Amino acid sequence: MEGQPVAKHSQPNLQQMDLVDRCNEIISAIFWDLNAACQMPLIVQGKPEGIDWQYYEIMKNSTQAFIDQTFMALVECESNPANASRHIQALDILSWKIYTICAHAEAFRRLFETETDEIWDKVLELVKAEERSVEVFACTRGLEWRGPLLTKASDREWPHLQEALAPEINTAVFHPHQVVQTQDGYLRLATFEGHVQANISESFHNAKNFPEGKYLRLRDADTYPLLREPKWGPCALCGSLERCNCQPVFLAGDLVELREYPGKGIGTRTLTNLQPDTWIGNFVGELFPTSHREGYWSFAGTFCPPGRTRRLQDYKANINPERFGNWTRFANHHCEENTHAGSFLAGGRANIAFKVDQKINAFDEVLINYGRGYWQGAGRKCLCGSKNCVSKR
Ligand SMILES: [Zn+2]
Ligand SMILES: [Zn+2]
Numbered sequence: 001m002e003g004q005p006v007a008k009h010s011q012p013n014l015q016q017m018d019l020v021d022r023c024n025e026i027i028s029a030i031f032w033d034l035n036a037a038c039q040m041p042l043i044v045q046g047k048p049e050g051i052d053w054q055y056y057e058i059m060k061n062s063t064q065a066f067i068d069q070t071f072m073a074l075v076e077c078e079s080n081p082a083n084a085s086r087h088i089q090a091l092d093i094l095s096w097k098i099y100t101i102c103a104h105a106e107a108f109r110r111l112f113e114t115e116t117d118e119i120w121d122k123v124l125e126l127v128k129a130e131e132r133s134v135e136v137f138a139c140t141r142g143l144e145w146r147g148p149l150l151t152k153a154s155d156r157e158w159p160h161l162q163e164a165l166a167p168e169i170n171t172a173v174f175h176p177h178q179v180v181q182t183q184d185g186y187l188r189l190a191t192f193e194g195h196v197q198a199n200i201s202e203s204f205h206n207a208k209n210f211p212e213g214k215y216l217r218l219r220d221a222d223t224y225p226l227l228r229e230p231k232w233g234p235c236a237l238c239g240s241l242e243r244c245n246c247q248p249v250f251l252a253g254d255l256v257e258l259r260e261y262p263g264k265g266i267g268t269r270t271l272t273n274l275q276p277d278t279w280i281g282n283f284v285g286e287l288f289p290t291s292h293r294e295g296y297w298s299f300a301g302t303f304c305p306p307g308r309t310r311r312l313q314d315y316k317a318n319i320n321p322e323r324f325g326n327w328t329r330f331a332n333h334h335c336e337e338n339t340h341a342g343s344f345l346a347g348g349r350a351n352i353a354f355k356v357d358q359k360i361n362a363f364d365e366v367l368i369n370y371g372r373g374y375w376q377g378a379g380r381k382c383l384c385g386s387k388n389c390v391s392k393r
Pocket of ligand 1: 235236237238239240244245246346347
């Protein structure tokens, strides 16, 4: 298939920046759609009542139709090699696996119908460059990507299809935010003191760590250390001044991957464009009394009610994410950060959550400022290299 002449679509002259922005939007949308494609089967298996079956059916059928078109194009290409369609060219660039994973995303399928050659080329180039992230994203989320290929696999011999369908290790047994891409292209688990770090969605506390009495009854919601006090302000989701039943969901955080960065250890990298003022993740962990300050404590490990000065007695609890936490615990420091941690009041709880300060493009690192206090610790030197670096002052 290589080296064959290819029919080109018409090409409007896009400004270089517009082109980059457009391609970034498309690749962002591809990851959003892939996430939906990964989540939907889990939801359907979990509680079939109240599911939008139509959405699920459309998603499945559209992916299958796109793959069927690809097989038809392969047959056509045999008799008329000069007319390789975009499907064939893409398959040639990406391999069956990456191509079929991407075919689950509507944004990827639309790319073939609606975009110019210039954009099509550029997005394909981006997907190729980020194919490892595409693969890890889909596989750690349990996407059954082979499904649309299996119906065709026995028809006849297709180039490279059998290799693509070979069995592989199931990486979906871990939460995607327990799995780290290493610098040499492998995967490893995030560990702390020899234990795999657990992923949790909400902070929790153990009553025996709270001897003050107030927090002794573990299961009583009213004794939760980060209980939201209505006087701090309204619920960020419904605006209620009372304690409500709202549950914050930070969807954009699903689109973050963990990977090793040279000299920095694990970092957090977004696979989608993140817009300013978006809340992207809840900083969670095991809660301890503020008097408990042993070992390593996170920079954002305390909650101070808004509008108060930060005196120690104002803090409600420390959040320790070492054993139990989520992706936010892996965000690296930068002196010119693009995210900050703030109070997020919702439902019955006060949360510390990450909010985007300035647009973060797909494939850039989500960075936070650990604060001056952190860098005053012995032997700590920031290597961020920025003009205003805390370690240069
Ligand atoms: Zn609410
Ligand atoms: Zn710095």
